Amino acid sequence: MSKNLSDGVGYLERSIDWKQGLAIALGVPLLILPSLGYLPMYLSAAAILIWGLSVIQGFFQNAAYAEMATTFPKASGLPGFAQQIFRTENYKGKYDKGKLIGGFSAWSYWFAWNPVLAIFAILVGGYLHGLFPALGQTFSEYQLSLISGLVIFTGLFIINWFGLKEGAILGYVLAAFSLIPLVVLTAAPFATGHVELANITGNWLPADWSWDAHHILILFGIFAIAQWSACGWETAAIYGPEYKNPAKDIPKALFACGIICLFSYVLVQTAVIGVLGVDGVAAEAVSPLIPVAQATFGQAGSVVTIIMLIAAMILIIQTAYLGSSRALHSMSTEGNLPRYLGPSQMSVVRAV
Structure with a gap:
């Protein structure tokens, strides 16, 4: 049996380092993809500033999570931090x-x-429908989404059944197929001259924008959407009980993921x-990266982009799958859910 097993929480083995924690959280930098066309519809090019401010706020937020992980190394993730902080010392009551x-x-x-699980399974079905037109003759987009969701969730269940390290390996593979093409696709338009700064500086805010209560309320709503995506790399901290050295590994994983975000x-x-301008983005609100790839690399670029988007969706689902399951595990460990929903002794055997 691993000598570090007893140091974990709820029979979780301390088996991952900061690089593996980063691999699991790498779905978060891709969470921008569904909103690439949505934010400019309301804020034009100022969407760029909204994303930047949201990520910067995420650094402050996740610095707090890193501090809590260092202070409470045996807490069961983020929910466990809350229970540790608000627990009453020497409390004698039942609750x-x-x-x-x-x-x-x-x-x-x-x-x-x-x-996230449902949203991105639906997107995978849509991308498959576009990548393989022949499938559209047999299945509807709705049916493809159901089939792809079933296949993805079954695969993730099988892989992650064997432990978090296997989930990290899958994260490395999916990141190679999604983040690397995304980097190339982002840098290439700047290098080839397809990016026109006038599309940004000339459309900084919508023409009818005014700083009244209505538009300020829209701004707050847009910030809510951006924060939901851009600050999500706190998921690296929820695996606190499984890091070999949480005091060092968690801050490293959080900071590295934040830089990528x-x-x-x-x-x-x-x-x-x-590349597209605000109007062009609005016209391709669901997948604006596809016309960008087509403009830069031709028709082959759009095919590669769809493959990249499918890998990205699966990586995001993997991140959400592990994050939501760890929340349920934490509740079982802390007594908010029945104990039988938590790990059994067989979990210990598999972890050894």
Whole structure:
């Protein structure tokens, strides 16, 4: 049996380092993809600034998570932090406010990640429909989404059944097929001159924009969408009980993922608006990267981009799948859900 097993939480083995934690969280830099066309519809090129500010705010937020992971190395992820912080010392009653706040935190965290599974399974079905027109003659886009979701979730269940390290290996593979093409696709338009700065500087805000209550409310709503995506790399901290050295590994994983997010959220949106313009982005709101690839690399670029987007969707689903499952595990460990929903002794055997 691993000598570090007893140091984990809820029979979780301390088996990953910061690089593996980063691999699991690498779906977060790709969370911008569904909103690339949405934010410019309301804020034009100022969407670039919104993404940048959201990522910067994420650094402050995740610095707090890193500090809590260092202070409470045996807490069961983010919900466990809440229970540790709000727990009443020497409390003799049956229920403590820490358990209530921790349970609410865990359910909220689960609820934030769980819709990602359905959203991106639907997107995979749409991309498959576009990549293989022959499939459209046999299956509808809705049916493809159901089939792809079933295949993806079954595969992730099997792979992650054997432990978090296997999930990290899958993260490395999916990142190679998604992040590397995304970097090339983002940098190439700047190198080839397809990015026109006038598309950005000449359309900084919508023509009818005014700083009244209505538009400020829209701004807050856009920030909410951006924050949901751009600050999500806190998922690297939820695996605190499984890091070999959480005090060092978690801050490294969070900072590295944050740097990648800063590149992804700012430069990808800049490239898309710079090539297509605000009106062009609005016309291709679902997948504006495809016409960018086509403009830069021709028809072959659009095919490669669709493959990249499918890999990116699966990587995002993997990140959400693990994040939501760890929230349920935390609630079981902390007593907010029945214990039998948590790990069994067989989990210990598999971890050894």
